[in-house]
Amino acid sequence: MGNTSSTPKISAQDRAILDMKLQRDKLQKYQKRISILTDRETQIAKECLARDQKAKALLALRRKKYQESLLAKTDAQLEQLQRLTSDVEFAAVQKDVMYGLQQGTAVLKQIHAEMGGIEKVERLLEENAEARAYQKEITDMLGGGQLSNQDEDEVEDELEAMERELLAPEQRVLLPNVPVTEVDTTVSSEQLSVRERAKAREARRVEEELLAA
Amino acid sequence: MSGYSRQGVGLSAFQNRNKLTSSYASHGAALQSSQSTSLTTQISVFQSLLHSFAVQHGEDIKNNPSFRAEFARMCNAIGVDPLAGSNLTGKKGRSWWNSVMGEKGDDFEVRISMRVVEECQATRGQNGGLLSVKDCKDRLAKGHDIGGGIKVTEEDIIKAVETLKPLGSGFSIVTIGHKRMIRSVPKELNPDQSIVLGVIQDLGYVTASILEDNLGWEAARTYTVLEDLLTDSLVWLSEKRLGNGKLEENEYWSPTGLEGYDDE
Amino acid sequence: MSQSAPPADAVVFPKSHSFPPFWTIQRVPATRQTQFKHWSNTIQLYCRTLKIWRMNLSDHLSSPLFHNYKLDRWLELEEAQMILEWMASEEGSKRAEWVNESSSGKAGDLAGRTTAWIYWRRPEEWADVIMDWIDSTGQKGSVVTIHEITQGEATTSQEFHGMDPDILEKTLQILIKRGKAQIFGASGEQGVKFF
Numbered sequence: 001m002g003n004t005s006s007t008p009k010i011s012a013q014d015r016a017i018l019d020m021k022l023q024r025d026k027l028q029k030y031q032k033r034i035s036i037l038t039d040r041e042t043q044i045a046k047e048c049l050a051r052d053q054k055a056k057a058l059l060a061l062r063r064k065k066y067q068e069s070l071l072a073k074t075d076a077q078l079e080q081l082q083r084l085t086s087d088v089e090f091a092a093v094q095k096d097v098m099y100g101l102q103q104g105t106a107v108l109k110q111i112h113a114e115m116g117g118i119e120k121v122e123r124l125l126e127e128n129a130e131a132r133a134y135q136k137e138i139t140d141m142l143g144g145g146q147l148s149n150q151d152e153d154e155v156e157d158e159l160e161a162m163e164r165e166l167l168a169p170e171q172r173v174l175l176p177n178v179p180v181t182e183v184d185t186t187v188s189s190e191q192l193s194v195r196e197r198a199k200a201r202e203a204r205r206v207e208e209e210l211l212a213a
Numbered sequence: 214m215s216g217y218s219r220q221g222v223g224l225s226a227f228q229n230r231n232k233l234t235s236s237y238a239s240h241g242a243a244l245q246s247s248q249s250t251s252l253t254t255q256i257s258v259f260q261s262l263l264h265s266f267a268v269q270h271g272e273d274i275k276n277n278p279s280f281r282a283e284f285a286r287m288c289n290a291i292g293v294d295p296l297a298g299s300n301l302t303g304k305k306g307r308s309w310w311n312s313v314m315g316e317k318g319d320d321f322e323v324r325i326s327m328r329v330v331e332e333c334q335a336t337r338g339q340n341g342g343l344l345s346v347k348d349c350k351d352r353l354a355k356g357h358d359i360g361g362g363i364k365v366t367e368e369d370i371i372k373a374v375e376t377l378k379p380l381g382s383g384f385s386i387v388t389i390g391h392k393r394m395i396r397s398v399p400k401e402l403n404p405d406q407s408i409v410l411g412v413i414q415d416l417g418y419v420t421a422s423i424l425e426d427n428l429g430w431e432a433a434r435t436y437t438v439l440e441d442l443l444t445d446s447l448v449w450l451s452e453k454r455l456g457n458g459k460l461e462e463n464e465y466w467s468p469t470g471l472e473g474y475d476d477e
Numbered sequence: 478m479s480q481s482a483p484p485a486d487a488v489v490f491p492k493s494h495s496f497p498p499f500w501t502i503q504r505v506p507a508t509r510q511t512q513f514k515h516w517s518n519t520i521q522l523y524c525r526t527l528k529i530w531r532m533n534l535s536d537h538l539s540s541p542l543f544h545n546y547k548l549d550r551w552l553e554l555e556e557a558q559m560i561l562e563w564m565a566s567e568e569g570s571k572r573a574e575w576v577n578e579s580s581s582g583k584a585g586d587l588a589g590r591t592t593a594w595i596y597w598r599r600p601e602e603w604a605d606v607i608m609d610w611i612d613s614t615g616q617k618g619s620v621v622t623i624h625e626i627t628q629g630e631a632t633t634s635q636e637f638h639g640m641d642p643d644i645l646e647k648t649l650q651i652l653i654k655r656g657k658a659q660i661f662g663a664s665g666e667q668g669v670k671f672f
Contacts, residue, residue: 018661451501
């Protein structure tokens with residue numbers, strides 16, 4: 001069934017659409033498998049936090065964020081490709097489509113590499129030399145600008161949310177009782193979060209330095 | 214009778230049979246044995262003649278019992294079963310009798326007759342042409358409505374069978390045990406067969422031992438009647454294998470109450 | 478094996494399945510014909526419910542289909558083969574097709590025949606179903622990948638989701654013959670255009 005010779009009924013546009021849809025199929029497949037990994041990474045982050053291993057928890061979350069950003073990137077690319085391939089003036093945009101397909105393939109390759117295995121993800125929980133080597137590997141990879149600033153912020157927010165969940169229920173209930181005026185609350189919470197963020201980032205940097213040692 | 218040998222079921226069973234002959238086992242026995250094409254051609258010629266006749270004289274057939282009887286005798290004489298579904302053109306899966314009469318018959322009674330014929334046809338393969346009046350009533354209630362929201366009673370069905378009698382296809386009401394049954398093939402049940410079928414009504418099945426012990430019959434007699442019933446599709450055979458490979462005694466079951474199936 | 482396959486006890490067997498004689502191959506031809514018709518319907522029902530497209534008989538001999546534990550009755554492999562052989566014939570309305578040839582290659586020899594496609598819909602019928610889907614989703618004239626027809630998220634509610642690839646191939650061949658479809662692309666990465 002490898003009928004690659006062009007027949008009058010199948011156009012270059014048809015072939016481009018097929019390639020685009022083949023990428024979409026792959027993405028759908030990868031999405032399913034990645035979500036298994038990211039679920040596990042979230043769980044590991046929680047476990048690490050419970051053991052008071054904040055650096056490791058952060059690492060797991062950053063890895064997850066990276067994988068999710070890859071998926072989002074492909075999603076956006078595919079959306080654009082879809083628009084291009086259904087363009088009536090296909091000949092005009094054909095070059096863009098070809099480029100888009102190339103980009104898409106590159107990102108899909110990166111995602112594919114991430115699907116390496118859940119056993120690797122589990123290593124974060126270990127304490128031996130192998131585990132530390134793996135942690136360094138991820139840190140290096142992520143340090144190369146793979147995550148945007150916004151991504152990094154979102155990861156920290158997620159970590160904070162997890163920490164809050166870990167707090168005992170009674171402590172959580174206390175918070176609303178603190179009597180503060182509306183205006184004051186806004187100002188002080190802003191300052192708080194900026195300070196907390198800075199603290200967290202500082203702590204992370206220190207721990208990474210320790211790991212690298 | 215035990216000793217059913219698996220080798221006996223040859224793959225000749227799967228030879229493509231002329232649908233005409235296979236649908237009416239006992240009456241068409243002569244037809245079954247002869248596979249000659251000339252015979253089947255003759256029959257189809259006669260059938261189309263009968264068909265046109267029926268279409269032309271449909272009103273008379275419907276309204277005039279003696280005319281109907283004549284017509285039925287004509288069908289009988291050439292060994293044609295006007296009720297077998299696969300014969301001729303007409304609505305898919307329904308006999309031409311249905312499609313001729315069904316169109317013209319607005320009567321409640323005629324419609325019941327047609328439905329009774331349909332149900333007998335649909336179940337003949339599994340009950341050998343013996344359907345209880347009650348089962349027929351249940352099947353009618355499940356199927357498409359007679360019309361007017363009228364519920365068909367057992368008496369309605371019995372009356373309907375009476376009107377079908379002149380057809381000569383063996384329509385009659387027979388009593389087996391304590392049940393009234395619709396017989397839709399001409400072959401009459403002999404007394405032994407009726408007795409055995411009556412016994413089966415209570416248990417759902419019967420074995421040779423049960424007959425011999427309770428009725429005092431000899432082995433030959435039970436063997437004969439059971440084989441006859443099997444051949445006429447009035448009972449089904451059930452052999453149970455025990456764990457050690459031995460056979461328990463054969464059971465002969467009545468197929469009443471089984472669901473029908475949709476013809477392809 | 479699709480992710481959405483229902484559990485084995487989702488099958489509601491008809492009355493005949495609990496009727497002892499149905500577990501004995503009937504000697505009388507007319508009766509056997511009826512019996513096999515019932516078995517055909519039951520096997521189709523079982524496969525349709527559990528989304529089984531091709532059945533390896535040996536795998537199902539101990540399943541509730543071929544073994545009624547309550548009744549303590551079952552079919553032997555040869556008996557199941559007999560039924561499937563009938564289903565594959567004209568008489569059986571071609572509701573099955575053997576996947577593998579017999580060991581001897583001779584017609585009628587059932588020795589090697591253990592796996593069959595079960596056509597609760599025949600490929601011709603599937604062809605109609607798929608064309609209906611293409612029509613109703615406005616995809617006539619557009620390109621779809623082979624993969625997405627049976628595995629895509631857009632078809633999870635469709636009857637043909639998870640269809641055996643061989644049956645899909647047969648179905649598409651029928652559509653190609655009818656002039657309704659064209660396959661193109663490299664092997665393993667093929668697309669279909671419907672007309």
